[in-house]
Amino acid sequence: MRVLVTGAAGSIGRAVCARLAAEGADIAALVLDDAPLPAASHVVVGDAGDPETVGRALAGGVDAVVHLAALRSPDLGSPVEVFAGNTRATFVVLEEAARRGVRRAVIASSYSILGLRFAPHVLHPAYYPIDEATPLQVEDPYSLSKQVDEATAAMMHRRYGMDVVALRLPFTVDWPDLERVARASRDDPAGMAADSWSYLHIDDAAEAAWLALTRPVSGFHPVFLAAPRTLDPRPTAELIAEFHPGAEVRRPIPGRATPIDTGAIERLLGFGATRLLDVPPL
Numbered sequence: 001m002r003v004l005v006t007g008a009a010g011s012i013g014r015a016v017c018a019r020l021a022a023e024g025a026d027i028a029a030l031v032l033d034d035a036p037l038p039a040a041s042h043v044v045v046g047d048a049g050d051p052e053t054v055g056r057a058l059a060g061g062v063d064a065v066v067h068l069a070a071l072r073s074p075d076l077g078s079p080v081e082v083f084a085g086n087t088r089a090t091f092v093v094l095e096e097a098a099r100r101g102v103r104r105a106v107i108a109s110s111y112s113i114l115g116l117r118f119a120p121h122v123l124h125p126a127y128y129p130i131d132e133a134t135p136l137q138v139e140d141p142y143s144l145s146k147q148v149d150e151a152t153a154a155m156m157h158r159r160y161g162m163d164v165v166a167l168r169l170p171f172t173v174d175w176p177d178l179e180r181v182a183r184a185s186r187d188d189p190a191g192m193a194a195d196s197w198s199y200l201h202i203d204d205a206a207e208a209a210w211l212a213l214t215r216p217v218s219g220f221h222p223v224f225l226a227a228p229r230t231l232d233p234r235p236t237a238e239l240i241a242e243f244h245p246g247a248e249v250r251r252p253i254p255g256r257a258t259p260i261d262t263g264a265i266e267r268l269l270g271f272g273a274t275r276l277l278d279v280p281p282l
Contacts, residue, residue, distance in 0.1 A: 002026040003213065004057055006048045006093055007068035009035040012108070012172060012205050016066055019206035030057040030069065030093075048089035054096045064104040064213050065097045071142070074118050079141040086145035091152050098160035106212040107153055109166035109222060111260070113146040115139055116194045123194070127248040128240055130196065131261040132168075132222055150222050157220040165212035165268070166222040170198040170260065172205050178277050182231040186282070189232050193243035196259050197230035201275035211269040223265040227273045229256040233282045 003020055007013045008029035014037075020027050021039040029040035030048055037043055042060070046053030048069035070086045071077050077085065094105055114130065115137035116123045126135050138144050153164040171181065171192075178199055185192045208225055230236055236253045253259050256279070265271045 001064065001213070002028065002060075002062045003064050003066060004028045004030065004062045004097065005040075005066045005068065006030040006057070006089070007032075007070065007108075008037055008040060008043075009033065010068060011174060012169075012202050013068045015202040015206035016068065016209050019203070019210050023210065028057055028060075028062055030054065032069070049085060049092050051092050051096055054092050058096060058100055058102075061100070062097070062102060065093060065102055065106070066209050066213065067093045067105060067107045069093070070108065070145070074140045074142040083141035083145045083148075086142070087148045087152065090149040094152060094156045094162065094164070098156055098162045103160070103162050104213060104217075105153070105156070105162055105164045106209050107149060107164060107166050109150055109168045110143070110146045111168055111170040111195065111198065111224065111226075112143045113138070113150070113168060115143045116196075118142055119194075124244040124247050125196070127250050128196075128244070128259040129251065129253060129261040130224065130259060132224060132264055154220040163217050164220045165217060166220070167205070167208055167212065168222060168224045169205055170200050170224075170226045171195050172200040172202055174202050175277075178231060182277055182279055185232045189234060189239055190243060192232065193239070197232045197236070197239060198226040198258050198260050199231045199277065200226055200273060204273040204275050208265065208269065208271050211271050215269045217268065221264075221268055223268060224260050225262055225265050225271065225273065226258045226260040227276055228258055228262070229276060229279070230258055231277050231279060232256070233279050
């Protein structure tokens with residue numbers, strides 16, 4: 001398998017490249033700035049929103065695409081730069097790949113598509129556990145870009161027959177950052193309330209991407225994923241009652257269980273997160 005990975009120099013991108021390399025995949029990497037990527041056989045430096053650059057990254061043919069390149073927060077540029085840059089890159093990468101016959105893609109969507117994380121107002125989900133039918137409450141350009149990215153992926157399936165999995169990633173980092181945020185949440189759980197205290201280790205994100213590339217999938221599938229437990233030591237039901245009191249709790253959430261329903265990705269890909277943060281009790 002030859003796979004194009006965009007945003008390959010980012011933390012998730014490097015984890016994805018390492019996972020692909022472990023399976024013997026040939027990796028073409030698209031990066032914004034030149035960086036050493038020993039796992040990749042072909043590296044192109046440039047903007048994922050530029051068709052010519054993406055064409056060079058696809059040169060020689062690829063079997064699938066993992067599209068991770070994006071501005072990951074509305075604070076990383078102006079509203080236009082974040083929204084237009086992210087949505088243009090997703091359209092260009094999928095369009096250029098599809099026109100060349102690529103029929104499998106994985107894109108990085110986000111838990112932030114719900115609108116809670118970056119909203120200028122305090123928002124609450126309509127209900128818990130959160131699932132793919134949870135209403136979106138988008139108020140910021142980053143979350144809006146993810147909503148459009150998913151619509152773009154759905155269109156690519158209808159237009160070209162490209163099968164696409166959109167991974168709605170929660171807070172996804174390596175151990176040091178997970179430990180740092182867990183310590184902060186222990187002191188003040190309000191800081192992670194907009195994230196529903198959910199997380200994912202980058203290596204689990206890479207595993208999900210690998211499964212999304214290789215498991216039998218037909219159509220467009222947006223799926224939430226998260227570690228099975230939160231990074232806060234308090235019971236999840238207590239956190240919800242305190243910080244999201246208006247949210248309907250549709251079924252019991254025991255102990256520190258994540259308030260995100262990961263059933264869809266489990267059924268679709270057989271994925272379950274295994275890298276779990278050791279959170280000491282209070």
